[in-house]
Amino acid sequence: MKSIRVEDAVGSVLCHDITRIIPGESKGPAFKKGHIITEEDIPAFLDLGKEHVFVWEVKEGIIHENEAAERMAIAAAGENIVLMEPSEGKVTLKAKIKGLLKIDVATLNIINETDELMMGTLRNNRLVYKDTIIAGTKIIPLIIDEEKIKRVEDICQKQGPIIRVLPLLPKRTAIIITGNEVYRGRIKDSFTPIVAKKLKKMGCEIFKQTIVDDNVDKIAATVLENLAEGAEMILVTGGMSVDPDDLTPAGIKKAGGTIVTYGTPVLPGAMFMMSYINGIPVLGLPGCVMYSKTTIFDIVLPRILSGEVLQKSDFAQLGHGGLCQKCKTCRFPDCALNTGN
Numbered sequence: 310m311k312s313i314r315v316e317d318a319v320g321s322v323l324c325h326d327i328t329r330i331i332p333g334e335s336k337g338p339a340f341k342k343g344h345i346i347t348e349e350d351i352p353a354f355l356d357l358g359k360e361h362v363f364v365w366e367v368k369e370g371i372i373h374e375n376e377a378a379e380r381m382a383i384a385a386a387g388e389n390i391v392l393m394e395p396s397e398g399k400v401t402l403k404a405k406i407k408g409l410l411k412i413d414v415a416t417l418n419i420i421n422e423t424d425e426l427m428m429g430t431l432r433n434n435r436l437v438y439k440d441t442i443i444a445g446t447k448i449i450p451l452i453i454d455e456e457k458i459k460r461v462e463d464i465c466q467k468q469g470p471i472i473r474v475l476p477l478l479p480k481r482t483a484i485i486i487t488g489n490e491v492y493r494g495r496i497k498d499s500f501t502p503i504v505a506k507k508l509k510k511m512g513c514e515i516f517k518q519t520i521v522d523d524n525v526d527k528i529a530a531t532v533l534e535n536l537a538e539g540a541e542m543i544l545v546t547g548g549m550s551v552d553p554d555d556l557t558p559a560g561i562k563k564a565g566g567t568i569v570t571y572g573t574p575v576l577p578g579a580m581f582m583m584s585y586i587n588g589i590p591v592l593g594l595p596g597c598v599m600y601s602k603t604t605i606f607d608i609v610l611p612r613i614l615s616g617e618v619l620q621k622s623d624f625a626q627l628g629h630g631g632l633c634q635k636c637k638t639c640r641f642p643d644c645a646l647n648t649g650n
């Protein structure tokens with residue numbers, strides 16, 4: 310940083326705000342820190358009584374904060390992302406569509422080990438909407454060594470884009486309601502409307518609903534029937550726990566389900582089952598999905614609809630932060646409930 314005459318400062322980066330005060334009217338920055346001084350600015354500086362200013366000289370190998378932040382954002386952004394104009398060394402990234410936010414967290418961590426720059430994002434694997442602000446890149450000083458930005462660009466080039474929004478692809482969904490009490494008409498089914506509402510929010514519809522009693526063979530036969538009818542996702546509700554009439558996991562297994570997990574480190578949702586039959590997701594939804602506002606189902610549904618095939622390790626990563634705080638007004642996914650790493 311050095312002090313120079315304003316006439317000699319064209320092309321340099323202003324290191325401090327310059328305030329304009331119009332008595333009785335206004336007070337505010339006429340020029341902001343980080344401004345690149347132009348020929349036309351000179352009379353305005355002189356009118357403000359500034360004959361000298363503190364500047365950084367832009368020279369080979371050193372770049373301005375705005376350019377640096379923009380280059381980082383361009384390097385990191387993949388599909389369905391829009392970049393805002395750089396300002397004060399920061400670039401904001403927004404979602405172009407409603408979809409699943411994917412962050413390459415390991416690569417993000419490596420980038421953030423570089424001094425003098427930062428990249429911050431929302432949590433991985435969460436649902437975002439068109440125009441949701443999903444990330445920001447920023448430079449800490451006013452100017453930065455270009456090598457640091459090149460390093461970020463090289464990492465992103467090698468690893469692929471590290472911030473993406475994947476579209477949700479609606480699935481033709483069948484729901485199988487289990488439970489003798491519902492089957493025999495002792496109580497009314499409350500699961501279907503709740504699940505249907507959650508599916509609708511994601512652009513999915515239930516094409517078939519079947520109510521079956523607690524019978525392994527019937528559950529298995531209905532799953533197979535739904536598959537034959539072209540189901541692209543099957544949800545089997547209730548009967549997921551430990552009493553003698555809880556037969557849903559056995560029914561899904563009998564239908565040929567390859568079990569990814571029975572049990573997840575998420576509350577509510579501990580008794581959830583994830584399985585696939587010939588690539589079609591078959592989910593066992595425990596009772597909590599019906600009575601709790603947010604559960605494991607809300608965490609996994611957007612991931613499934615993005616086309617992701619979930620593994621046991623995806624579920625294992627949900628444990629840290631896997632405890633819903635049951636806030637009076639649910640703000641999920643704008644809360645600490647984990648959506649996966």
Ligand SMILES: Nc1nc2c(c(=O)[nH]1)N[C@H]1C(S)=C(S)[C@@H](COP(=O)(O)OP(=O)(O)OC[C@H]3O[C@@H](n4cnc5c(N)ncnc54)[C@H](O)[C@@H]3O)O[C@H]1N2
Binds near residue numbers: 499
């Ligand atoms: N001793 C234990 N008890 C419970 C455990 C456990 O591990 N040990 N787990 C708890 C957890 S966690 C959950 S979640 C619940 C529910 O598990 P299920 O999926 O087996 O639910 P059900 O027993 O079938 O039903 C519970 C409750 O909800 C009513 N229900 C079920 N389906 C419908 C429907 N479609 N419409 C209306 N109501 C429905 C059902 O009648 C029961 O009252 O288990 C905990 N207990």
Ligand code: MOO
Binds near residue numbers: 575576577578581597
């Ligand atoms: O599957 Mo149960 O929440 O843990 O409610």
